Amino acid sequence: MQSAREEEPDTGADTRPSPDGVPAGMVIAGEWAWRLLAVAGVIALFLLLVSELQVIVIPLMVAILISALLVPGAAYLRRRGWPKWLAIIVTLVVVIGVLTGLGFLIVDEIADGLPSLVRRTIEAYHDARGFLMGGPFHFTHEQLHDFYRDVLKAIQSDTDALLARAVSVGSTLGRFVTGLFIAIVATVILLVDGAAVWRFVVRLFPDALARPSTGPAARAGSP
Template identity: 30%
Template sequence: MTDPTESAGAAERTQELENQRVERVARKVELPWAYELAAAWSWRFLVIAAAAGLVFAGLSYFSVVVFPVVIALFIAALCAPLVSGLQRIGLPRKLAALAVVVGGIAVVGLLLAFVGQQVADSVDQLSGKVAGGLGEIRNWLRDGPLNASDSQVDTWIEDAQSYLQDQGKGLAGRATELGVAVGHIFAGFFIVLFATYFFLADGRVIWGWVVRIFPRAAREKADSSGQVAWRSLTQFVRATVLVAATDAIGIMIFALILKVPLVSAIGVLVFLGAFVPLVGAFASGTVAVLVALVAHGPIVAAIMLGGVVLVQQIEAHVLQPFLMGRFVSVHPLGVILGIAAGVIVAGVIGALVAVPLVAALNAVVQHLASFADPEVDDPEVDDPGDEVPGGEDPEPADPEIAAEPT
């Protein structure tokens, strides 16, 4: 008779040998650990990239609505202290917001009317200068190094006129597209107008509704992150306004000294252009150089160019480090990459909104990181993201779009 115990032991050994054989076969076909890790990262990255692509596609499709709302946020960040001040003297918040919006429209309208009047008064003088300058160019082509004959000069002028006429026909053929663009501009203006009013009047209610979209467990951190992002955006907009005003005043002073026409129009253009970081004020300042060239010749234009460069150097080495470095901790490389990405995604408007969005995102990331790493929060560091104590959950409070000035 066979011992049952020995039979059971033999069966266990047989099963163990079979398991070892299966394991050896499996090891022969399994991928190295590095490939498995790379594959795991790859498919997750593809999912995230696809989701981001869908988000950008949606934003691009609804750009007529999205960008006016973002611009309204920036305007609300700038005008919030005015609304709070009117509210402190006893004016209801909705009425204070309406007064600020109407007053802002009136100020912008008066400014544009003043600039338009100055441009209209200077058109005749500048047109005469342009005609004289074209005559000088014609004489230079004939008597200068090119030594062109009158027939050659006439041929070049006719070619230029033909090119301009062809471009004009192309523009006329695209009249429908132009009409659609004008319609979008008007629609965007009214969206900015109404969105600014409601952000100023009902910011707390709007943000409370946004917070309730998040899961209940995440509402507290979503709420505090929104407050941090709003503080960063507010500080950025105020610092940008100070920098833009300084650029405009500096270039206007040089234009006044050199007696360049259209000083007020140049100042307004430089002020608006300075909202595009790094390149906006310089690009708009070149208009002052061109006006100086037309009005007073190349020497005055060269001096005006030196003034524009000097103002830009003061901005880059004094104002930007002092204001942006103090209020918004974004590395210059982040600024450049943000502008480049904004231009690729949405052109000039993308460049306008890219840096403040990067600043707000940076503040939110630092704030959320402080929950995971208490050492990130350092009371000695002057950083917008450190205003909420790291390691402690902030008390939930709806961040008011029209917040009190910090």
């Protein structure tokens, strides 16, 4: 005998309350909420580590970018029968030579324009001095001399701030040199055996994320 009540269509959404009396929608929203909070916490932790270890993280990122740009050149030389170590050395020497040449060109341009800059600075100083003495201000030599002396005293009395700034500049320069050294070493390591570095990084993740495609990717990214 056919049932008197027709079965209600299945909408695909479970609207039944949980055993605790909480609606199913609230349960689903709560589950999504703590997952999103966990993802946000991981991202915040990663950004905190990057900010605290930027002396190491930023040079490593630069090394990855540079090695990605140098791999095609080293791979080209290896396809021509060059040894791996020689292909890497030649590629690095060529890049360093190009960068050094650009640096010399910039320094040469600055050196050529320095006398003109000094001359224009002196002319601007005399024009400003003449404007202050003959313009609407009508300053005398004694007044300008007293003004220069007061400025010099103010600079001398602020030696602590100047020293702190000098220490800050020296610290920044030291971090730059350290980062440059780390970037060079990491670039050489990635060029020598980037596939092994990639496999090591892959092993840090769960097996579900370490797919078989990581092997061909490592081989494609090594010279």
